[in-house]
Amino acid sequence: xxxxxxxxxxxxxxxxxxxxxxxxxxxxxxxxxxxxxxxxxxxxxxxxxxxxxxxxxxxxxxxxxxxxxxxxxxxxxxxxxxxxxxxxxxxxxxxxxxxxxxxxxxxxxxxxxxxxxxxxxxxxxxxxxxxxxxxxxxxxxxxxxxxxxxxxxxxxxxxxxxxxxxxxxxxxxxxxxxxxxxxxxxxxxxxxxxxxxxxxxxxxxxxxxxxxxxxxxxxxxxxxxxxxxxxxxxxxxxxxxxxxxxxxxxxxxxxxxxxxxxxxxxxxxxxxxxxxxxxxxxxxxxxxxxxxxxxxxxxxxxxxxxxxxxxxxxxxxxxxxxxxxxxxxxxxxxxxxxxxxxxxxxxxxxxxxxxxxxxxxxxxxxxxxxxxxxxxxxxxxxxxxxxxxxxxxxxxxxxxxxxxxxxxxxxxxx
Amino acid sequence: xxxxxxxxxxxxxxxxxxxxxxxxxxxxxxxxxxxxxxxxxxxxxxxxxxxxxxxxxxxxxxxxxxxxxxxxxxxxxxxxxxxxxxxxxxxxxxxxxxxxxxxxxxxxxxxxxxxxxxxxxxxxxxxxxxxxxxxxxxxxxxxxxxxxxxxxxxxxxxxxxxxxxxxxxxxxxxxxxxxxxxxxxxxxxxxxxxxxxxxxxxxxxxxxxxxxxxxxxxxxxxxxxxxxxxxxxxxxxxxxxxxxxxxxxxxxxxxxxxxxxxxxxxxxxxxxxxxxxxxxxxxxxxxxxxxxxxxxxxxxxxxxxxxxxxxxxxxxxxxxxxxxxxxxxxxxxxxxxxxxxxxxxxxxxxxxxxxxxxxxxxxxxxxxxxxxxxxxxxxxxxxxxxxxxxxxxxxxxxxxxxxxxxxxxxxxxxxxxxxxxxxxxxxxxxxxxxxxxxxxxxxxxxxxxxxxxxxxxxxxxxxxxxxxxxxxxxxxxxxxx
Numbered sequence: 003x004x005x006x007x008x009x010x011x012x013x014x015x016x017x018x019x020x021x022x023x024x025x026x027x028x029x030x031x032x033x034x035x036x037x038x039x040x041x042x043x044x045x046x047x048x049x050x051x052x053x054x055x056x057x058x059x060x061x062x063x064x065x066x067x068x069x070x071x072x073x074x075x076x077x078x079x080x081x082x083x084x085x086x087x088x089x090x091x092x093x094x095x096x097x098x099x100x101x102x103x104x105x106x107x108x109x110x111x112x113x114x115x116x117x118x119x120x121x122x123x124x125x126x127x128x129x130x131x132x133x134x135x136x137x138x139x140x141x142x143x144x145x146x147x148x149x150x151x152x153x154x155x156x157x158x159x160x161x162x163x164x165x166x167x168x169x170x171x172x173x174x175x176x177x178x179x180x181x182x183x184x185x186x187x188x189x190x191x192x193x194x195x196x197x198x199x200x201x202x203x204x205x206x207x208x209x210x211x212x213x214x215x216x217x218x219x220x221x222x223x224x225x226x227x228x229x230x231x232x233x234x235x236x237x238x239x240x241x242x243x244x245x246x247x248x249x250x251x252x253x254x255x256x257x258x259x260x261x262x263x264x265x266x267x268x269x270x271x272x273x274x275x276x277x278x279x280x281x282x283x284x285x286x287x288x289x290x291x292x293x294x295x296x297x298x299x300x301x302x303x304x305x306x307x308x309x310x311x312x313x314x315x316x317x318x319x320x321x322x323x324x325x326x327x328x329x330x331x332x333x334x335x336x337x338x339x340x341x342x343x344x345x346x347x348x349x350x351x352x353x354x355x356x357x358x359x360x361x362x363x364x365x366x367x368x369x370x371x372x373x374x375x376x377x378x379x380x381x382x383x384x385x386x387x388x389x390x391x392x393x394x395x396x397x398x399x400x401x402x403x404x405x406x407x408x409x410x411x412x413x414x415x416x
Numbered sequence: 417x418x419x420x421x422x423x424x425x426x427x428x429x430x431x432x433x434x435x436x437x438x439x440x441x442x443x444x445x446x447x448x449x450x451x452x453x454x455x456x457x458x459x460x461x462x463x464x465x466x467x468x469x470x471x472x473x474x475x476x477x478x479x480x481x482x483x484x485x486x487x488x489x490x491x492x493x494x495x496x497x498x499x500x501x502x503x504x505x506x507x508x509x510x511x512x513x514x515x516x517x518x519x520x521x522x523x524x525x526x527x528x529x530x531x532x533x534x535x536x537x538x539x540x541x542x543x544x545x546x547x548x549x550x551x552x553x554x555x556x557x558x559x560x561x562x563x564x565x566x567x568x569x570x571x572x573x574x575x576x577x578x579x580x581x582x583x584x585x586x587x588x589x590x591x592x593x594x595x596x597x598x599x600x601x602x603x604x605x606x607x608x609x610x611x612x613x614x615x616x617x618x619x620x621x622x623x624x625x626x627x628x629x630x631x632x633x634x635x636x637x638x639x640x641x642x643x644x645x646x647x648x649x650x651x652x653x654x655x656x657x658x659x660x661x662x663x664x665x666x667x668x669x670x671x672x673x674x675x676x677x678x679x680x681x682x683x684x685x686x687x688x689x690x691x692x693x694x695x696x697x698x699x700x701x702x703x704x705x706x707x708x709x710x711x712x713x714x715x716x717x718x719x720x721x722x723x724x725x726x727x728x729x730x731x732x733x734x735x736x737x738x739x740x741x742x743x744x745x746x747x748x749x750x751x752x753x754x755x756x757x758x759x760x761x762x763x764x765x766x767x768x769x770x771x772x773x774x775x776x777x778x779x780x781x782x783x784x785x786x787x788x789x790x791x792x793x794x795x796x797x798x799x800x801x802x803x804x805x806x807x808x809x810x811x812x813x814x815x816x817x818x819x820x821x822x823x824x825x826x827x828x829x830x831x832x833x834x835x836x837x838x839x840x841x842x843x844x845x846x847x848x849x850x851x852x853x854x855x856x857x858x859x860x861x862x863x864x865x866x867x868x869x870x871x872x873x874x875x876x877x878x879x880x881x882x883x884x885x886x887x888x889x890x891x892x893x894x895x896x897x
Binding site: 155223 | 645648692693694695696697698701720721722723724800803804807808811812814815816819820822824825854855856857858859861862876877881882883885886888889890891892893894895
């Protein structure tokens with residue numbers, strides 16, 4: 003069986019960043035396995051701008067952003083295989099992939115970085131009441147049809163869910179001549195970035211109905227109309243609030259879910275994000291298997307995916323060079339937080355610790371506090387935190403020497 | 417006008433097996449369906465169970481054909497290359513007062529000639545570690561099985577077509593004229609088919625088709641069943657088909673693994689007016705969930721990838737109608753084929769041909785009849801070397817197009833090369849499973865659409881999701897107008 007030091011599964015933003023970082027730390031024997039016909043992952047179809055503000059202090063389109071990393075991969079001569087789909091991995095880090103040239107191949111890796119991205123929650127997963135006609139499509143698939151293939155899925159569109167792809171597609175389809183009737187969001191707040199609501203909805207006079215959902219889909223074979231109703235605090239439809247929209251397309255932007263089938267198959271522990279539970283070096287609970295990017299938890303902007311990918315590449319490079327024994331402590335969160343990544347910090351702590359989390363609902367004028375026992379190791383005032391924007395904070399390693407108990411992250415009064 | 421010896425209306429499981437049985441003989445056979453694919457109604461949306469036959473009332477057609485059909489499935493699954501596993505079923509009693517009913521059911525099984533065994537609570541828990549710990553006992557029926565219902569019908573029709581049957585899709589029958597020695601069947605598109613014998617296997621519409629010839633004393637009163645499908649979850653959530661005790665509404669809500677290692681939970685049972693009403697509603701689904709949890713408390717409903725519904729062709733006679741029309745011996749009505757219809761269909765197909773049509777037409781065997789379909793490719797079951805040999809011969813088998821279900825381009829092209837090729841995205845899904853997984857086609861649909869367009873020489877905007885005029889794409893925005 004062929005041996006490779008580092009195999010990276012997924013050649014999108016996370017995977018490329020991990021590969022580049024590991025290379026720059028001295029790992030030369032790297033292989034990126036990408037299922038699609040080109041590197042870059044989902045950014046290939048994100049032709050809008052707004053990428054790279056953190057990374058390059060520029061506003062790039064998705065393809066521009068990804069190309070900068072493709073160039074870096076190629077400059078370094080990092081090997082990658084396209085249209086190569088990983089069928090299976092084992093806990094012992096044997097990877098089985100398939101492609102047309104080589105057939106089904108097994109390789110042994112010293113370390114694996116999982117960078118498989120996420121998939122869209124579909125209509126089936128939320129059980130919208132009513133008929134099941136053709137004309138209900140996820141925003142990302144509609145985006146692929148439009149931006150890669152050049153086809154519009156519909157001319158009169160209602161969008162359910164205010165995730166960023168849905169907002170971006172509201173603008174995109176409007177520009178291509180479709181009429182976007184409204185965006186409705188079950189929650190009392192949007193799940194998209196504020197800037198997207200301004201630039202994609204407000205600028206085009208597309209109404210956003212918060213605390214609204216689809217109470218009925220009508221249409222036998224083809225979608226004819228949807229009924230939008232307001233919901234109460236328990237997400238039950240409020241009678242009398244029905245609005246009917248005649249439309250040919252219901253586009254769903256109702257959430258992204260980490261794509262972790264390969265990890266599930268080897269019983270890798272996962273968190274409430276559905277992604278793997280990881281240490282601060284992005285190593286999962288399975289020795290030598292790392293995870294980063296949207297297959298770990300879904301990010302707001304690609305720049306943070308890139309940073310997390312580097313972190314995983316760094317972790318994998320260290321692991322390959324010299325595997326160190328370490329202890330670990332849990333990072334606990336209070337009920338205001340939906341999750342935190344990483345869930346464990348290795349001890350002794352040798353590097354600054356970056357924590358990423360989301361709040362469950364909007365929180366104003368509070369502070370985020372991280373404690374070890376009773377000692378405050380980090381504290382920062384946050385004027386506003388909303389579920390759709392990931393909070394990232396970094397704790398200096400000096401503060402974390404000699405920790406012996408779990409760290410506790412909480413939201414407290416100022 | 418096209419002339420046939422036998423014309424079958426409806427290409428669901430029943431019509432498919434009538435066609436397949438007829439294809440052994442030197443007859444001109446037409447198989448008509450109003451849909452854009454075979455097996456596109458009840459045969460597509462059901463529990464996918466090969467029932468053992470413990471439940472139907474002894475002496476009924478349901479009991480007879482279920483038991484006969486069940487015994488035929490090993491051979492059929494082999495000849496038609498369909499995934500089939502006899503995993504057995506457990507009908508569980510959760511409450512003490514259900515135990516006598518379990519014993520009654522055991523007696524009924526005996527009368528039906530079905531092998532069963534009563535198990536005590538400990539034995540049940542041993543077989544099913546995730547069962548409700550309150551379980552008091554169960555009836556084990558080892559001959560029950562799970563099947564891929566999509567492939568069963570497609571492959572049966574494919575085999576029939578390979579042996580000379582003529583399939584006509586998108587042909588909805590609107591009138592039937594009785595003539596001396598036969599019938600003239602007209603379709604919505606204005607086509608006419610003449611046949612000496614007509615078999616009405618129109619499922620949910622079988623009463624309407626029957627009445628085109630003469631009134632009958634039965635009527636279809638469709639009952640909807642709503643289901644959940646859960647993604648490939650760890651194997652072993654349940655090892656058997658788990659049934660509650662049956663009631664007058666049906667066998668109740670079952671929990672089972674599918675042949676694709678998904679889990680299926682359902683069905684509900686509620687009357688509907690319109691046989692084509694396949695809507696789902698949250699209240700019924702919540703009820704399905706609760707009833708299933710009563711048997712298997714730990715079902716991970718957060719792994720649900722789809723809810724769907726199918727309608728049963730329940731009939732006022734509460735039994736299968738398998739008989740000639742009252743005054744037209746050569747017009748055969750097959751109505752009310754609800755559960756256990758899928759398992760019964762091969763036996764019904766054989767009976768209709770050998771015990772009914774044999775008295776109407778001379779049946780001369782074909783010399784070149786082949787009961788087997790051209791073998792399908794089961795990549796997941798192949799050894800590495802076998803698979804690589806295949807990819808060496810045809811590189812398309814190395815290129816994966818559906819990631820969730822791991823389907824290769826080779827399998828997609830193979831489906832298109834067969835005698836009952838998929839004409840729509842959904843038809844392809846039914847054949848190779850592309851789009852059945854957790855992303856529900858989000859990733860693979862554009863690729864499948866591309867292959868369909870290529871194969872049929874269509875523009876992308878002409879490729880249908882399912883029926884005619886269900887094109888997914890509205891317009892090409894890159895084209896100059």
